[in-house]
Amino acid sequence: MAFEGLADRLQKTIQKIKGKGKVTEADVKEMTREVRLALLEADVNFKVVKDLIKRIKERAIGQEVMESLTPGQQVIKVVKEELTDLMGGEQSKIAVAKKTPTIIMMAGLQGAGKTTTTGKLANLLRKKYNRNPLLVAADVYRPAAINQLQTLGKQLNLSVFSLGTEISPVDIAKQAVEHAKKEHHDYVIIDTAGRLHVDEHLMDELKQMEESVNPDEVFLVVDAMTGQDAVNVAESFDEQLNITGVILTKLDGDTRGGAALSIKAVTGKPIKFAATGEKMDQLEPFHPERMASRILGMGDVLTLIEKAQEQVDEKKAKELEQKMRSMSFTFEDFLEQMEQVRNMGPLEDLIGMLPGANKMKGLKNVQVDEKQLKHVEAIIQSMTKEERLNPDIINGSRKKRIARGSGTSVSQVNRLLKQFHDMKKMMKQMTNMKKGKGKGFKFPFM
Incomplete structure (x- = not known):
């Protein structure tokens, strides 16, 4: 499970306070110190941790807890609510266009799993929401990316729009949208070129594409295993593009969880989806409250x-x-x-x-x-x-x-x-x- 180390440590800390009939200020200070260490070890942004601990401490020492009949339970409720708020508060859904098709641009660094995630997202839209998405191969710099998307399309029985590597990605995107309208696709998902770092030339190209097709969503695909670097990547991309949401990949790996807990607080951009495995059906809408419950050992019965x-x-x-x-x-x-x-x-x-x-x-x-x-x-x-x-x-x-x-x-x-x-x-x-x-x-x- 994602956040395993963080979850174990937080759960041990919270167990100490859970059954207490009376919670003192010293108890709260000891608990918040442990929570702070657990979050820093999970590679959560230092400023994010500082602000979170301050809020937990203020609420846990306040009247809502101290005058409660079950103060131990109230402290846990405070920690859960603050963790939920930190990750966005509530599920952030895809912005749907008033007039079809809804256009989604996928961006991200090379190696984050962007092309696979493009296929997973299309698969989710079709299976869970009964949509008819069109996949667009707009990464002309890596022929393997076009082949990969075509293979995924064949495997998932989804349409893939491709014009090869000789046409500019901006033109490919424009023609793909026109094609989608004619063929009655209600979603267009554009797989753009991955980059090894935030490259100026490729960023300009993404900006041109954004201006020409006016996407309803620009999703940044981020590898959760890169920890704090994932947040830095999100900030860099957001400075150049109008990022509307983040998709976290490899959330099932040996990840410390810092990216998921920091990204919304630092960038203001919600996590929309999370990939929980390598299979094509292992992409899920991200629910902050459910994730907070899992981290605190309360389970996730709804999922x-x-x-x-x-x-x-x-x-x-x-x-x-x-x-x-x-x-x-x-x-x-x-x-x-x-x-x-x-x-x-x-x-x-x-x-x-x-x-x-x-x-x-x-x-x-x-x-x-x-x-x-x-x-x-x-x-x-x-x-x-x-x-x-x-x-x-x-x-x-x-x-x-x-x-x-x-x-x-x-x-x-x-x-x-x-x-x-x-x-x-x-x-x-x-x-x-x-x-x-x-x-x-x-x-x-x-």
């Missing part, structure tokens, strides 16, 4: 629900619930569920969105072994349809055949069968608990 809604078929979900209630859940259903959950993203990221997951025994810093999941899949796929529907018929000789077919051992097959049996037993107990029968099932970690 988890949205991911589930995108991947889970509602009719199938109801059928599955009925099967669970009637104890007719089979290995066929299990295999289908595994596929749907995997489509939602890396399992450790999903677990990190659960409130309090960081405090649950065995869930903190959990690393899901994909190899293990593949073994489970292989074992189920090596069963006959009859065996998947009725695992009770799997005897010794069948187990040997399944183990051979899946490249696993009989003990691994036995373990999966036992886990499946235990899971069905747990479902029965939970169903009985809902009906008010028995004492109800207790999870091992509760």
Whole structure:
């Protein structure tokens, strides 16, 4: 998860104050000192940290906290609200043109993942918002960028407008907009030339393009792993162009998180999207409040629900619930569920969105072994349809055949069968608990 080091440190600091019936000024000073160190270690801009700590301290020592019945909880509420405000307060959406198409220019340094992000953004607009975007290959200085965008377009089944490398990027952008109008594309996303540094010639070219096509959004694509440098890049670009928002890439990497926490405060430009992985569906709208919740260990249930809604078929979900209630859940259903959950993203990221997951025994810093999941899949796929529907018929000789077919051992097959049996037993107990029968099932970690 992004902000891992920062999250761990902030959560430890806040736990000390959480249950306190009375919070003294000394407690607040100690907490804010730890928060300050955690933010500086995360490479958050020094001035941003200073201002944030000042606001937290003023509010935490004020009447709203000191006279509260739960001062410890109130302090956490203050820290969460201030972190949320620091990252922009609320989600900043794409500015949509009154008359189609909506034009988006993508800018950024080379290596920030701009071309890939252009494809991801188009994919998101089509899948989540049912739009018809046109990708524009306007990086004439790097032929590989044009090829890359065309490959992405083919992979995602999206239209790509390209005129090669002999025409100026400004003319390409103008012709692309005209083409989009004729072909009824409602979004035009222009992939401009990446640069190794803030280059005057290329900046002039971007300014000309901005003047000629009058984009509704100019997104700066920034690598979150560059930390404080990301903020400096954003400032430099904003001096030359009318940057309207930032897209952070590599937010899933070993990043200290300083860029996301500083960029809005320093530049005034909102973070609009964040890339949370390398796959083409791993770009998400940036929600400051949800990110603050995750940093403070409060989970991110709303994003988890949205991911589930995108991947889970509602009719199938109801059928599955009925099967669970009637104890007719089979290995066929299990295999289908595994596929749907995997489509939602890396399992450790999903677990990190659960409130309090960081405090649950065995869930903190959990690393899901994909190899293990593949073994489970292989074992189920090596069963006959009859065996998947009725695992009770799997005897010794069948187990040997399944183990051979899946490249696993009989003990691994036995373990999966036992886990499946235990899971069905747990479902029965939970169903009985809902009906008010028995004492109800207790999870091992509760």
